[in-house]
Amino acid sequence: MAPPNMANSNEHNVYFGTDSLKKYFDPDCQPPLPLVELPEHLNPYYHDGVRIYAKMMTMHPANNVKAMPALNMLETSVVPNKTNTIIEYSSGSTVISMSMIARVMHGVNDTRAFLSNKTSDAKLKLMQFFGLSITLFGGPSQPEPIDERGGIQNARRQAQESDSIVNPNQYENDNNWQSHIRWTGPQIFKQLPEINVLCAGMGTSGTMTGLGTYFKTVKPSVTRIGVCTAAGDRVPGPRSYALLRPVEFPWKEAVDTIEEVGSSDSYTLSLRLCREGLVCGPSSGFNLQGLFQMLEKRKAAGTLADLAGPDGVTHCVFLCCDLPYQYIEEYFQKLGSEQFPPIHNEQLTKVDLHRYDEAWERDALDVLPQVYGCPRSLAESQMSEITLKPQHRVLDLRKPDDFRAWHLPESINLPLANVGPHTASPFSDPTVLEAQWVELEKIFRDGHLVSQLGSYHVLVVCYDGDTARVATSVLRAKGLEADSVRGGFHALKIYGIGSESPAVSTKASGPIAATVSVSAVPLD
Incomplete structure (x- = not known):
């Protein structure tokens, strides 16, 4: 027997007009x-x-394969201008197909899925994604179609009670x-x-x-x-x-x-x-x-x-x-x-979970004039001429000895145990990132500390800028307005801002914060 002649082959696979989706x-x-x-x-x-x-x-x-049955069943079940709800007991593919086809082909937007309470969370979310109202039933995950206790017959009964509800019932149709x-x-x-x-x-x-x-x-x-x-x-x-x-x-x-x-x-x-x-x-x-x-x-x-x-x-x-x-x-x-292939650096799935934004990593010559009042360019200014503007705070994450040798005026030393002048970048060594993120999360879990910083714009400085970038991500996740200095202390030195001249290191006037413990940062 010769194969049937299939018209409307639409070899270009293009769909035009107001009924293009149909x-x-x-x-x-x-x-x-x-x-x-x-x-x-x-x-x-x-x-x-x-x-x-x-x-x-x-x-x-x-x-999915259930699209064909869904098309055929709805074509003969839906009554124009009368049917407004489709109900079907289905574990996924059939009722999802029905929901799309009911909308596209018949203008029916209310499709309801009856299914087992043993259905996976992924499937439930998938059905919600496609706009299905879900009702769960206990008992066997695949009930016998004639079992009056199951969802199949429950869907059938609901359709019998209302002329506006259609239950195609894939098991008997x-x-x-x-x-x-x-x-x-x-x-x-x-x-x-x-x-x-x-x-x-x-x-x-x-x-x-x-x-x-x-x-x-x-x-x-x-x-x-x-x-x-x-x-x-x-x-x-x-x-x-x-x-x-x-x-x-x-x-x-x-x-x-x-x-x-x-x-x-x-x-x-x-x-x-x-x-x-x-x-x-x-x-x-x-x-x-x-x-x-x-x-x-x-x-x-x-x-x-x-x-x-x-x-x-x-x-x-x-x-x-x-x-x-x-x-x-x-x-x-x-x-x-x-x-399955392994996931390298899998420990990072549990840390460094907050958002980053390029706008939060700032060039020193751009951000410092916003944080400090400077009569002329920072590279030419004496530290004695630089004062912290109101509503700003600077956190320095370096070791206490390095902080004491030089730091930006009025900055606060918040030394991290997992940060040092020779520590690898957290973005090149996953173990460093894990340790630093865990430490930062622990520090800023302190609600009192976060509330004290909450009214300030916080600028974070470290050795190379990368740890400060991680810290900024954590602070932003806590609801604080924070930025980091790109390149950190190393960049400040390149710009001439971090030079350890006698005028800087022996400066006696102006409020310079001491090294503090993470539990008692003097913000006021």
Whole structure:
């Protein structure tokens, strides 16, 4: 049978006009979603005459396989000018797709998700991100559709009580699986009429029911593999074989064989596909592993070649169903740290947590005239002529001996234990940054000290300017107005401001603050 003629191919993939978003979401107005062959190094059966293709359902605007069912179900469920709320029990992809499609295609802005209280925080936040109202239910994370105690039937009852509420009910709605007869199956057949094997996971069983039913009609020779989760295991989306039994879709007639797959293999293959450029979630790795298992059994039995078509090649398609980002934590939990490159300087994830701004790191010749009253340029001024302006304070973080040898007039010595004339920059040595930030946080955790500085503009000076830059970040995070001197004391010396002349070092007049402990800084 020849593949169907698919009109409106929109080969340039451009969507115009006031209904551009509707066209963008409509598969009839799009090119087919990509079908990508796995390279040889990802296909362990390549030299057995097997070619494997990923159907990238993730490339729909809603980024998941459930977009097709959501489109088809809402098209027949929403009543114009009457429906104003959509309610669906869904762990994520279906109801997120519904929320976008309801807005774009039907102008319905209120979509509500019913789901398990065992749903991950990442998924909950993702649904909030897409504007979904969420109601959680206890009990099994994947309740049986007919269980009156679960959220599936609760959503159904609410819709029955109001004409303005629609519950598409993906678990019982034939428009779920028929969407893949309408769109997904014809796309695959048009793209790869040579197809010999089709593999898809089984959650609501809609995807496999639709695809299996379609190919049984157009090309009965195609071997149809349904993939379930291994008993006692969990992969987001698919169900175990036991949980499929109460599903009313005609899935048994749509599959030729069932494979059970565990979460470790699913996440491992998904991770590998992502790193090779096919970005997809764990259920995609799950489908591929199911395909691998069937091919391996055939190879062991000596019947693998029986799957091949007239060209002597076995062409296999598996579905990539969703994206990995909402499952990132699960990848690390399932696979362990050895699967991931290390983070160097990981200790910095817990320190130096506040904002920086280039505007807070000031050149000495720009900032000192704002802090001190100077009759002429600072480099030409005698220290006796320089006085601190009102509402300003200068903090010097250097060692007491260095502070006593020379410092800016009326500055306050706040020596840090982890700062010295030969200490490495905190930005070149992570251990220095960690130690200095922890010390600064401890010092300025003192609410009395912060409140005393609160009414002043604070200028921070150190040896090379880098520690003062860190201190400025901490002070700004505490709500203080603070800046640092770029280059610190070394820059002051270059400008001639930090020269240790007798006129400076023996100066007797003017208020010069003594070295003080961090718990008793004299600010007044």
